[in-house]
Amino acid sequence: MASRKFAAFLFQKTFNSMKSTTVTSLNALPCATWCRLHVQPRSWVSGKKFSSSVPKPQKQTVKVTFILRDGSRSEVDATVGDNLLDIILEHDVDIDGFGACEGTLACSTCHLIFKQEDYDKLPSKPTDEELDMLDLAFGLEDTSRLGCQVIVTKDLDGMVVTVPQGVADARSGPL
Amino acid sequence: MNIIQQLRQTIQGPQLTWCIARAVKLSTKSFKKEIDLFHSIRYNFGKSFSSSGTFYSTSSSACQHVAIVGSGPAGYYTAQKLLKSHPDLVVDIYEKLPVPFGLVRFGVAPDHPEVKNVINTFTNTANSDRCNFFGNVELGKDLSLKDLRDAYTAVVLCYGAAEDRVLGIPGEDLPNVLSARSFVGWYNGLPQDAQLPVNLDCESAVVLGHGNVALDVARILLTPISILEKTDISEHALEALRRSSVKRVHIVGRRGPLQVAFTIKELREMTQLPDTRTVIQQTDVDGIDKYIQDLPRPRKRLTDLIYKSSVSPGEKEVKTWKEASREWRLVFLRSPLQILQDTNGQVKGIELAVNRLEGDSLKNQRAVATDEREVIHCGLILRSIGYRGLPLDDDLPFNNSRGVIENKNSRIKNEKGLYCAGWIGHGPVGVIVDTMTDGFETGKIILADIQSGVLESNDEHKRQGLLKSLQAKAITFSDWKKIDRAETEAGAKVGKPREKISDIQQMIQIAKS
Ligand code: FES
Numbered sequence: 001m002a003s004r005k006f007a008a009f010l011f012q013k014t015f016n017s018m019k020s021t022t023v024t025s026l027n028a029l030p031c032a033t034w035c036r037l038h039v040q041p042r043s044w045v046s047g048k049k050f051s052s053s054v055p056k057p058q059k060q061t062v063k064v065t066f067i068l069r070d071g072s073r074s075e076v077d078a079t080v081g082d083n084l085l086d087i088i089l090e091h092d093v094d095i096d097g098f099g100a101c102e103g104t105l106a107c108s109t110c111h112l113i114f115k116q117e118d119y120d121k122l123p124s125k126p127t128d129e130e131l132d133m134l135d136l137a138f139g140l141e142d143t144s145r146l147g148c149q150v151i152v153t154k155d156l157d158g159m160v161v162t163v164p165q166g167v168a169d170a171r172s173g174p175l
Numbered sequence: 176m177n178i179i180q181q182l183r184q185t186i187q188g189p190q191l192t193w194c195i196a197r198a199v200k201l202s203t204k205s206f207k208k209e210i211d212l213f214h215s216i217r218y219n220f221g222k223s224f225s226s227s228g229t230f231y232s233t234s235s236s237a238c239q240h241v242a243i244v245g246s247g248p249a250g251y252y253t254a255q256k257l258l259k260s261h262p263d264l265v266v267d268i269y270e271k272l273p274v275p276f277g278l279v280r281f282g283v284a285p286d287h288p289e290v291k292n293v294i295n296t297f298t299n300t301a302n303s304d305r306c307n308f309f310g311n312v313e314l315g316k317d318l319s320l321k322d323l324r325d326a327y328t329a330v331v332l333c334y335g336a337a338e339d340r341v342l343g344i345p346g347e348d349l350p351n352v353l354s355a356r357s358f359v360g361w362y363n364g365l366p367q368d369a370q371l372p373v374n375l376d377c378e379s380a381v382v383l384g385h386g387n388v389a390l391d392v393a394r395i396l397l398t399p400i401s402i403l404e405k406t407d408i409s410e411h412a413l414e415a416l417r418r419s420s421v422k423r424v425h426i427v428g429r430r431g432p433l434q435v436a437f438t439i440k441e442l443r444e445m446t447q448l449p450d451t452r453t454v455i456q457q458t459d460v461d462g463i464d465k466y467i468q469d470l471p472r473p474r475k476r477l478t479d480l481i482y483k484s485s486v487s488p489g490e491k492e493v494k495t496w497k498e499a500s501r502e503w504r505l506v507f508l509r510s511p512l513q514i515l516q517d518t519n520g521q522v523k524g525i526e527l528a529v530n531r532l533e534g535d536s537l538k539n540q541r542a543v544a545t546d547e548r549e550v551i552h553c554g555l556i557l558r559s560i561g562y563r564g565l566p567l568d569d570d571l572p573f574n575n576s577r578g579v580i581e582n583k584n585s586r587i588k589n590e591k592g593l594y595c596a597g598w599i600g601h602g603p604v605g606v607i608v609d610t611m612t613d614g615f616e617t618g619k620i621i622l623a624d625i626q627s628g629v630l631e632s633n634d635e636h637k638r639q640g641l642l643k644s645l646q647a648k649a650i651t652f653s654d655w656k657k658i659d660r661a662e663t664e665a666g667a668k669v670g671k672p673r674e675k676i677s678d679i680q681q682m683i684q685i686a687k688s
Contacts, residue, residue: 097611104289108608132440135473136606166612
């Protein structure tokens with residue numbers, strides 16, 4: 001029963017996605033859709049494989065909301081124990097250029113800003129190496145972290161995280 | 176009309192069945208992947224439909240084609256933005272070399288493989304059916320800027336900063352006085368630098384400059400071979416480094432510890448190099464501690480690390496440094512005056528003027544030479560005092576002193592349809608995140624100009640003609656994949672991620688096989 005429901009859900013999801021891509025003006029599509037259509041998410045090439053058909057054991061999730069550069073909000077069910085880079089990829093939260101070095105502490109493109117109370121609850125303090133990369137990020141704040149280094153815990157349920165503007169966005173505003 | 180009816184009209188029966196079948200069979204994640212594949216198949220149909228005006232509601236406006244010159248990060252990030260935010264725009268990327276990715280391949284140090292992960296994103300962009308790669312095609316030789324401008328909606332120059340600044344002092348043309356840039360090209364397998372005459376048969380080397388490239392070349396000179404041989408460093412460089420006698424590297428800058436241009440990550444790496452001691456004279460950092468607290472955070476942490484490495488290094492560092500057989504020295508307030516040679520015409524040292532700093536603002540203090548002189552004995556000198564771009568075309572508005580094309584927000588001055596991104600537009604500074612935002616920004620600006628009607632659609636006839644004329648010569652992205660495979664296979668045999676081919680003919684041969 002559950003699996004049939006799941007399939008129906010997927011089917012509906014597909015319809016919705018196809019509906020939008022076939023009958024609306026393609027110019028009007030959100031970036032994310034076009035990204036998926038024509039520039040595949042990079043996780044495909046980074047060697048991650050997603051298992052098919054085997055039902056996953058129920059994982060604990062918490063709500064995390066991202067405030068994107070254009071001011072819009074994206075709420076996801078984040079799996080406890082995952083880092084925020086993986087969560088953003090998993091849920092296709094559309095942030096240009098996010099996670100360029102794929103979580104290897106070599107880029108600072110996964111820069112996120114936390115509320116003070118959430119920042120204090122994060123399970124680990126930033127290492128020197130993380131701070132070194134963070135120092136190169138745009139719009140650095142005292143409660144900045146690199147998303148690839150932040151692991152989600154139960155305590156963080158309801159957390160709201162801001163994706164800072166890049167310098168570029170500040171110059172011309174989102175298109 | 177309901178969704179299903181609409182769907183039936185636009186997709187064929189078997190495709191719909193396929194879609195449903197997959198939906199039932201797959202988990203969300205892989206299903207999504209399949210759906211994307213499906214869309215891309217459908218898109219290909221769409222391509223042919225769109226010209227007849229029946230598929231896209233937007234198809235009345237003709238296709239836009241954008242040419243990008245240079246396939247480094249600026250080029251690929253600009254392309255990424257353009258493709259993502261416009262449904263049917265096509266990007267053609269032109270590259271002088273047969274292989275893509277510019278400085279990610281030829282600039283990023285071989286012991287920094289993480290930075291090269293960005294290639295995965297570039298490859299995704301390149302795999303889009305609206306993105307073409309034409310390698311082995313040189314602007315100014317195989318085609319002119321005018322050819323491109325006639326054939327495309329917009330042309331984006333992303334060819335980087337090709338020239339390095341020179342010191343202009345006596346002895347600069349002696350053998351073994353090299354530009355750090357060429358040295359980087361040499362160990363990274365850049366074809367033009369593969370034959371660089373590098374002689375590492377000396378104990379001491381001097382690197383002039385306090386930027387990240389200076390630290391990169393010093394680090395490569397000092398890193399144990401056991402580490403380097405597991406990277407994609409080019410074989411000829413590895414061979415030379417195996418036989419290297421270099422034990423000491425002086426990294427010399429004109430100004431003081433508060434003005435260094437390198438970043439903290441690279442400095443920390445230097446302080447943690449195995450078997451290598453960090454030497455920063457205490458007299459050089461005396462007194463800077465009182466400024467540290469008031470500096471903005473990045474500068475504050477960087478200065479603090481310089482200060483602590485000199486005055487109070489950590490236990491681990493003290494231990495390594497005590498036992499180390501090699502060392503690097505961070506030398507401040509010295510300007511090169513002349514390079515000294517022995518009777519055989521070989522470098523034997525460099526004469527430096529001792530400077531003092533003038534000016535109030537710490538960041539912008541100027542170095543002024545005193546009468547004091549100093550000589551550092553060395554057999555190798557690497558000059559790393561900055562890069563500059565070249566105009567490429569005489570008609571381009573060019574800022575000679577900065578070495579950049581005159582532009583405002585990536586729009587090249589007074590040249591409609593011509594843009595620039597990356598180092599050729601903003602100067603050779605910054606790390607990947609800077610070039611990324613610049614590329615995205617340039618993409619946005621072009622899209623805005625298309626939307627506002629400043630840019631008209633291009634003459635597709637001309638573009639096809641141009642592509643046809645280049646067909647025999649150009650290396651496509653699937654050609655590159657052959658080179659890529661050959662390199663990774665050769666690397667696997669010797670325990671390296673890749674063995675770079677640095678001979679252009681050989682690249683072409685593999686690509687066209
Ligand atoms: S993804 Fe590059 S530092 Fe986090």
